[in-house]
Amino acid sequence: MNRQKVNIDPTRYQTMLEQASPNSKLGQGLLRAFWVGGVICMLGQAVADVGVRVLDMTAPAASTLASIVLVFLTALLTGLGVFDKLGQYAGGGTFVPITGFANAMVSPALEFRREGLVLGLGAKLFTIAGPVLVYGIGASVLAGVVFLILGV
Amino acid sequence: MKRRGKQTLELSNRPWINAGAAIVGKKEGEGPLGACFDRVVDDELNGQSTFEKAELQFYMDAIGTCLEKAAVKPENIQFLLGGDLLNQIICASFSARALGVPFIGLYGACSTMAESLCLGGMLVDGGYAGHTLCVASSHFCTAERQYRFPLEFGSQRTPTAQWTVTGAGATLVSDQPGRQPMARIARVCMGRVVDLGVKDANNMGAAMAPAACDTLCALFDDTQTGPGDYDLVLTGDLGQVGSELLLELMVQNGHKLDERRYTDCGLEIFDREAQDMHAGGSGCGCSASVLNGRYLPLLQKGDLRRVLFMATGALLSPTSSMQGESIPGIAHAVVLETWR
Numbered sequence: 097m098n099r100q101k102v103n104i105d106p107t108r109y110q111t112m113l114e115q116a117s118p119n120s121k122l123g124q125g126l127l128r129a130f131w132v133g134g135v136i137c138m139l140g141q142a143v144a145d146v147g148v149r150v151l152d153m154t155a156p157a158a159s160t161l162a163s164i165v166l167v168f169l170t171a172l173l174t175g176l177g178v179f180d181k182l183g184q185y186a187g188g189g190t191f192v193p194i195t196g197f198a199n200a201m202v203s204p205a206l207e208f209r210r211e212g213l214v215l216g217l218g219a220k221l222f223t224i225a226g227p228v229l230v231y232g233i234g235a236s237v238l239a240g241v242v243f244l245i246l247g248v
Numbered sequence: 249m250k251r252r253g254k255q256t257l258e259l260s261n262r263p264w265i266n267a268g269a270a271i272v273g274k275k276e277g278e279g280p281l282g283a284c285f286d287r288v289v290d291d292e293l294n295g296q297s298t299f300e301k302a303e304l305q306f307y308m309d310a311i312g313t314c315l316e317k318a319a320v321k322p323e324n325i326q327f328l329l330g331g332d333l334l335n336q337i338i339c340a341s342f343s344a345r346a347l348g349v350p351f352i353g354l355y356g357a358c359s360t361m362a363e364s365l366c367l368g369g370m371l372v373d374g375g376y377a378g379h380t381l382c383v384a385s386s387h388f389c390t391a392e393r394q395y396r397f398p399l400e401f402g403s404q405r406t407p408t409a410q411w412t413v414t415g416a417g418a419t420l421v422s423d424q425p426g427r428q429p430m431a432r433i434a435r436v437c438m439g440r441v442v443d444l445g446v447k448d449a450n451n452m453g454a455a456m457a458p459a460a461c462d463t464l465c466a467l468f469d470d471t472q473t474g475p476g477d478y479d480l481v482l483t484g485d486l487g488q489v490g491s492e493l494l495l496e497l498m499v500q501n502g503h504k505l506d507e508r509r510y511t512d513c514g515l516e517i518f519d520r521e522a523q524d525m526h527a528g529g530s531g532c533g534c535s536a537s538v539l540n541g542r543y544l545p546l547l548q549k550g551d552l553r554r555v556l557f558m559a560t561g562a563l564l565s566p567t568s569s570m571q572g573e574s575i576p577g578i579a580h581a582v583v584l585e586t587w588r
Contacts, residue, residue, distance in 0.1 A: 103501055104458050106444045113446065113454045116492045118407040125404075174400045183402020190402050199402050207398035210298050224401065 125187055132182070132189030140166050140193070163194055170198035175206065200224040250373075253470025255463075256437045259373035263433045264587065265419055266320075266426030269313035270541035271306050272533070273388070273414030279518045284541040285415075286313050292389055292414065300334065303387035303416075306533075307332070307343045310416035310540075311383060318420045319427060325349045325420075326377035329368050331360035332385045332532055333412075335394060339385055349381065357561030358456075358485050359439070360384040361417060361536040362580035365557070366436040368421040369582065373433075378423050385416030386531030395566055408451040410487045410530035413517060417536025419544070425587065431547040434554075435471065435583040439463035441563065443576040449569050453490025453514075453527055456560040459577035460486060461497040463558060467581050468503050475505045478583075479552045482543060484535030484559030485514035487528035513538035513559075535559040547586045555584045 140162040147158030173179040179199055183190045190196060201221065208220040222229065252258050270285045277288030287309065294302035307330075315322065328347060330340035331354035344351035356363035364382035371377040391412040392399055420426075421433065442459040460483060468474055475481060475498075486494055491512045498505050513535045514528035539557060546552045558581040564573070 104444060104461065104497060109444045109458065112493060112496060113451070113489075116496075117451055117454060117489050120404075120407055174402075177400060180400050180402045184404055187404040196402070199400070203398035203400040203402075206400055207393055224397065 128185055129187050129189035129192075132186035133192060134189075136166065136190070136193050136195055166194050167198040170195040171202045174199050174202040197225055197228060200228075252435070253466070255440075255466040256435055256470035257370065258435055259369050259433050261373045261375075261423065262585070263369050263372040264422045264425050264429050265431040265433065265544060265547075265584070266422050266429050267314045267318035267420045268417065268430060268540035268544040269310045269317065270415060270417045270537035270539075271309045271313065272416075272537050272541075273306075275388075275411075275523060276413055276415055276517055276529075276537065279523065281517055281538065281542055284545070285537060286310075286541070292387075299387055299389035299393070300338065303332065303334070303339050303385055303390050303414075304342050306387065306414070306416040307339050307383060307385045308346060310385065310418040310536075311343060311347065311381060314381070314418040314420050314540075317428070318422075320379055320420060320422075322347045322349055325379045325381050327352055327368070327371055327380045328383065329354060329364040329380055330383040331355050331364065333357065333391050333394070340383065343383070356532075356559075356578060356580065357563055358386075358530055358532050358534065359559040359561030359578050359580050360532040361419075361539060362484065362557060362559035362582055363438070363561075365419060365421070365433065365582045366438050366580050368419075369433040369436050372421050372423050375423075380421045381418060382421060383416065383418040384532035384536040386412050386414070386533035388412045388414045388531075391531060405526055406450045408448070408453065408487075408489050408527050410452060410485065410514060410527045411518065411525045412531040413485075413529045413534040413537065415531075415533035415537035417533065417538075417540040419540060429548070429587040430544045431555075431584045432587055433582060434585045435467070437463055437467040437470070437581040439466075439579040439581070441576045441578050443574055445574045447569075447572070447574045449564060449575065451489060451527075452530060452562040452575065453485075453487040454493055455562050455564075455575035456577035456579065457486060457490045457493035457497060460490070460494050460558060460560050460579040461501060463579040463581050464494075464498065464556075465501050465503060467556070467583075474503060475509065478554050478556045479509060480543075480554075481505055481510045481556045482539070482558070483510075483512045483579075484561075485528065485530040486512050486560060487514040487530065488520070489527050490560070491515065516542070544584075547584055550586050550588045553586045557582045557584055
């Protein structure tokens, strides 16, 4: 008995798929990202201001202090199991600032601890943050070479 | 003649499903089917030191509960057909280590429960086994850390993403009725791999729907039956997007499903709104626990007389995804009838 090949055209299926798949709520997503990201940046600014005005630090040192505080808070919240919920809510708002990078380092550390300190934690620490380091540092080297050539 | 048409097999001895067990995690226990499961384990580590060991414990508990209900000992089982989502299916293998039963390890991704029931049914019907144990499990934490991101990573899930169910289901298939038989396996249809070029690993339902359509149409055409001949068509974990697409595809292929007699385990296991589950549940444990926890008992009572159970799987790997490959899907179908 000859069974007909089931009739599903791939291009048509792609159209059906797009219609059936709900899109992310862009408006809501953007709003959440902006307000949470904004608060995080304000917090960083506040720490830097305290550094300069109260602790008598230089501006660069105060910015470093701000980074340290934000990284610490992120690590703490990640360890407490709270940060992932914040990330699900805020999306880019937590991912784009330094908090995203910190979370990307701490979460694999927590996760792969179970496979041992060397081959687990040690090896997998940079699974998510790795590309940021590779391409960020790579780009800065390239920029440095270009500036050197241009005599900037 | 055992073969019907191109792909369907008639299990003329109609093997008996004598027991089923479902053990699930906290979120599944809090869902609409919470009361159906044999046990809800709140601790995601299940008292173990790693998530993998926890999933193994779920697996063993499901097997133990199933055998207890049927009053059958491991030494009387001829085959353990089991699978899970972990690399090298370690859960299934390690459970076989504990049980000492000849082991057939299966990988069908989320279609494993149906795959194991098809093969278990065939082994019993063919006289190759008196008892086979068909088991499948998944665990949210083990799946996340293997396929996606570390658990504490703050990424956003897309609306089409599904949540891997933490749960295990075990079914005992035998050649004779036990003390409390539940159902009988009448026919099985093992599926072909179908790939329509869907690449988005966050939209597995869409990747699997074509395979589901392919297998369903094969079964209907081979047996000259239609959706109206079954009290229920139950898919494994197509989720919201996948089920919508399946319904459309079936209309296009001349076998319109009755929406009142169609449901999907991934849609049933969670309250998608209240539990923020996006497109629904997924994982081997989804169809395994919902079938064993809710639908086998309904067949046992006779509330449902004939159920077409079809679990679907997305046969990708993290490597294939990263290399830009599309996601092949597969679906296996089992026709279950009440034992009465």
